[in-house]
Amino acid sequence: MRFKSINFTCKNCGAPLRFSPIEESLKCEFCQSIESIDASLEEIKEYDLSKALIELNRHHEKEINKEVKCSKCAATFTMTPYSFSSNCPYCGTPAIIDFVKEVTPESLLPFQLSQKEAKEAFRKWVGSLWFAPSKLAKFLIDDEKLKGYYLPYWTYDAKTVSDYQGQRGDIYYVTVERNIIVNGREVRQRVQEPRIRWTPVWGRVYNEFDDITIGASKTLSYTILDNLAPWYTEKLVPFNKKYLAGFTSEEYTIGLDNGFELAKVKMNRVIRQSVRQDIGGDQQQITSLKTSYYDTSYKNVLFPIWTAQFRWKNRTYNYAINAQTGKVSGERPYSWIKIALVAITLSIAIGGAIYIDEHPQAIEKASKFLHLLSVNFS
Numbered sequence: 001m002r003f004k005s006i007n008f009t010c011k012n013c014g015a016p017l018r019f020s021p022i023e024e025s026l027k028c029e030f031c032q033s034i035e036s037i038d039a040s041l042e043e044i045k046e047y048d049l050s051k052a053l054i055e056l057n058r059h060h061e062k063e064i065n066k067e068v069k070c071s072k073c074a075a076t077f078t079m080t081p082y083s084f085s086s087n088c089p090y091c092g093t094p095a096i097i098d099f100v101k102e103v104t105p106e107s108l109l110p111f112q113l114s115q116k117e118a119k120e121a122f123r124k125w126v127g128s129l130w131f132a133p134s135k136l137a138k139f140l141i142d143d144e145k146l147k148g149y150y151l152p153y154w155t156y157d158a159k160t161v162s163d164y165q166g167q168r169g170d171i172y173y174v175t176v177e178r179n180i181i182v183n184g185r186e187v188r189q190r191v192q193e194p195r196i197r198w199t200p201v202w203g204r205v206y207n208e209f210d211d212i213t214i215g216a217s218k219t220l221s222y223t224i225l226d227n228l229a230p231w232y233t234e235k236l237v238p239f240n241k242k243y244l245a246g247f248t249s250e251e252y253t254i255g256l257d258n259g260f261e262l263a264k265v266k267m268n269r270v271i272r273q274s275v276r277q278d279i280g281g282d283q284q285q286i287t288s289l290k291t292s293y294y295d296t297s298y299k300n301v302l303f304p305i306w307t308a309q310f311r312w313k314n315r316t317y318n319y320a321i322n323a324q325t326g327k328v329s330g331e332r333p334y335s336w337i338k339i340a341l342v343a344i345t346l347s348i349a350i351g352g353a354i355y356i357d358e359h360p361q362a363i364e365k366a367s368k369f370l371h372l373l374s375v376n377f378s
């Protein structure tokens with residue numbers, strides 16, 4: 001299918017404009033002119049989930065490759081079925097097209113971190129990694145090209161009522177007689193020992209959830225997307241194509257229904273915590289838990305992410321940076337040499353503890369040794 005693309009041009013020199021996170025505006029790369037984006041006061045709506053799930057089941061969306069004609073150089077290129085903005089591969093001009101999905105994003109979080117700031121956040125993250133190969137940090141900073149994406153997320157609100165059954169465990173102490181070794185001799189002594197008393201319990205807990213966020217793209221793994229949280233959704237602004245200029249944007253590939261199943265898993269963790277609190281005591285067992293959801297609503301939003309891949313010893317690693325907060329999430333290689341060295345050092349330290357006890361000067365030697373390890377072997 002053929003799509004017409006749009007882009008925004010500089011009023012001063014006619015060159016294409018891109019969104020600049022630093023100015024929070026569109027910016028011309030040639031004459032540096034800034035075009036601000038009008039702040040919209042439009043309310044960001046949330047929609048009834050149960051109604052939408054019934055309606056969406058009636059439609060089946062086909063996946064089509066999108067042929068796009070660049071509005072600047074007139075070349076034709078293909079966007080993936082779920083993309084709706086990217087840059088022309090021939091001239092680099094931003095190209096934004098229409099949505100094809102039933103549910104479209106009505107709000108987004110604009111990019112806050114520039115590519116440079118994202119690289120800096122990433123460099124710090126690599127530096128903070130335990131057991132990462134030391135050459136990694138340098139390797140990454142040199143070759144890396146970060147790509148800016150607006151990826152789709154679902155946010156869900158819900159109220160829940162959960163009925164549970166379980167056991168409450170209370171610890172109490174009993175006095176018992178035991179044989180104990182004192183100075184190499186066995187003596188009989190009275191000691192306190194803990195016991196646990198289990199009582200059957202049941203009850204009901206209520207929870208309320210606001211903006212549970214679920215990544216709706218398959219471009220990055222669910223784990224990477226999920227680890228980018230938290231997102232501060234109070235900063236959402238009404239959707240405007242101008243924010244997309246220069247970035248790749250995607251529509252959802254994980255549906256509203258599947259997204260809600262993932263949200264239930266997240267809500268369930270919180271609900272179980274509430275149940276444990278409700279049970280009280282020192283320990284809790286939950287034997288049955290039934291939850292009903294009501295007042296459920298959703299919205300479809302776009303979140304800004306810088307991402308890249310790197311190859312390290314024949315494997316590809318993906319990572320991403322939350323372009324609102326700078327939080328990094330990613331796959332990472334381990335240096336087995338570093339891990340082995342720490343394991344050896346630890347066993348020396350533990351084995352040497354008795355020796356050190358009697359020879360205080362050994363502590364100094366040991367700490368020098370540890371210091372050498374951390375400096376030299378990397």
Ligand SMILES: [Zn+2]
Nearest residue numbers: 010013028031
């Ligand atoms: Zn210009």
Ligand SMILES: [Zn+2]
Nearest residue numbers: 070073088091
């Ligand atoms: Zn072009």
